[in-house]
Amino acid sequence: MSRVFNGYTDVSAETRLRVLAWARKLDYTPNAAARTLVKRRSQLIGVILFTGESHPDLQHPFFLEVLVGLKHSLGADGYDVLLFAHEQPGSGRGPHAYARRARHHGVDGVVVLAVDDAEEPELQKLIASGTPVVAVDLALAGERASYVASDNIGGARLAVTHLHGLGHRRIATIAGLAHTKPAADRLLGYRAELQELGLTPKPGYEAAGDFYLESGEAAMRALLALPEPPTAVFAASDMMAVGAIRAIEDAGRRCPEDIAVVGFDDIQLAELVSPALTTIRQDKQALGAAAARSLVQLIDDTETAPHVSVLPVELVVRESCGAAKGVAASVT
């Protein structure tokens, strides 16, 4: 009978119809557990999402959109997703427990989001066990581990170039969480472009943040307190950019007239806030889709080598820099 459902072997047309009718009538649904047991394929993808202790409630809309892109693409390939995230402290949350539970459920693959420790032992065990893994914004080493990210370096350069083109020379940055890959890359891009433009970075112009709003606000206050405050700042996330603008206004200055700000991400908030944020847009859904594609490839084809995908970003200029509106440039 099962032969009917899995195109496998030879069944007469008549029997096929008979079985199908019977299945329809009894509203038969194959049992996933039994199937998984014998096929050694669960058709399940684990998504590990760990935004850190400080902001356990996923206030950062970025990941959500990646998740949407992921599901969208994964669903089309017949996979369902098991979501690991936001656990109560007691229940052993964190990537550690997540990776373990993913293994327990026999997932066919895992995508890792917003985890910042590539060395996590349970994660390593997962990779070592041969489970395909793709990480977004995190470089993972392994036979079957791919990597997906936006062009963070290029994006940062784009931001700095834009500011420079507007006449700014005292350009500061508010960096993201120090040990994360995207924060590091954006900082690298900032420095590289500054150098390229012949600008010498001033001391104190690299303020630290953690991607979230409050840190942007604090960082901006520090920047404003400098003997020679910047006239423009590149924030490594939109949330921090919003925080920065708030700090600017609290200090009695104005954005963009006194200080120009450009963000990174282009979350929905960016265009709703006032002044609307000039920012570097990441295609978040595409990021998710790319991750899905990489993962499915890794699963289906044991021979595939893991690969890294870097997605293009674009500058979208709104009001927070005082330039004319429109999408001004993009980078691949």
Place this chain on the structure above:
Amino acid sequence: MSRVFNGYTDVSAETRLRVLAWARKLDYTPNAAARTLVKRRSQLIGVILFTGESHPDLQHPFFLEVLVGLKHSLGADGYDVLLFAHEQPGSGRGPHAYARRARHHGVDGVVVLAVDDAEEPELQKLIASGTPVVAVDLALAGERASYVASDNIGGARLAVTHLHGLGHRRIATIAGLAHTKPAADRLLGYRAELQELGLTPKPGYEAAGDFYLESGEAAMRALLALPEPPTAVFAASDMMAVGAIRAIEDAGRRCPEDIAVVGFDDIQLAELVSPALTTIRQDKQALGAAAARSLVQLIDDTETAPHVSVLPVELVVRESCGAAKGVAASVT
């Protein structure tokens, strides 16, 4: 050997230790599929999230927060969640396919989010099959189907009262998606409070929306075009409130000076936007937690009757009404 893991029977202390050591060394993880097969319990909860065709990308942050509360609570009870949402059109998305797949995976329970059709046949089948179901913002009938929602009626009344207290007499509303329960309840509350206050509703003062920004903008334009436009409006969602404010400003009027606006939800955006939104706060995470609690109860105790939970809301006043800041009142 399995006796060790499931407190079940009698094992000598020595053997127990021996098995444990062995398990540790081999990094043994029980196979979920096999266990599910025999125990008829998957420890899996299906979450069905269907935001509709028009906004398939879950731009509405509300559901996300509910999801966080859900996972938080569910994780503590040892359940993992299977997320059904945002599928590519081709793959048979929608609550229909989702409910089917949930059944296929043998979930122990289902929580239904943002689905607006209680009659959906596949959903009904799920309920009929005895699977515990709890719906957020959707009244589901069934032996084992609970219902969780915020006090939408009370919240709407609170909003209207606040506006009235500020001196407004021409109070309009922008309603949510017509056939959804929360939209209906908020409209009911609006009408009830108007009546209570002795205000007669003017024709055209009940504008239609769909919870999302653009609809709020359009509805507000319609309201402004009325021969006697309102001086205050209660929008059934924050997103629509933001849209309304945008429309007000586009028309050359100002908020709150010319027209006061109060929203509903208190999403993160509400306090970031300018003017910051006065709104009715729902405790979204609590909503998720309540849903989880109901569901687990339904699962664990076959005898439990389904029940409805209505969570309190509170008015948080910011700038969009021109009143003093602070949490002014709350309702149970």
Place this chain on the structure above:
DNA sequence: TAGAGTTCCGGAAACGTTTTCGGAACACCA
């Protein structure tokens, strides 16, 4: 018409657990 080939289908093993059953080993009491 006998043999070979083809088409279909029934039956059985296997997947990794949980749970039950029965018995081995031992201790205790009379």
Place this chain on the structure above:
DNA sequence: TGGTGTTCCGAAAACGTTTCCGGAACTCTA
């Protein structure tokens, strides 16, 4: 010393599929 309990553990059945194997029935060819 024989009977009666008690404590532990090995063995086996069951869960619902997939997949493989072999055979029945039928069709073709010589």
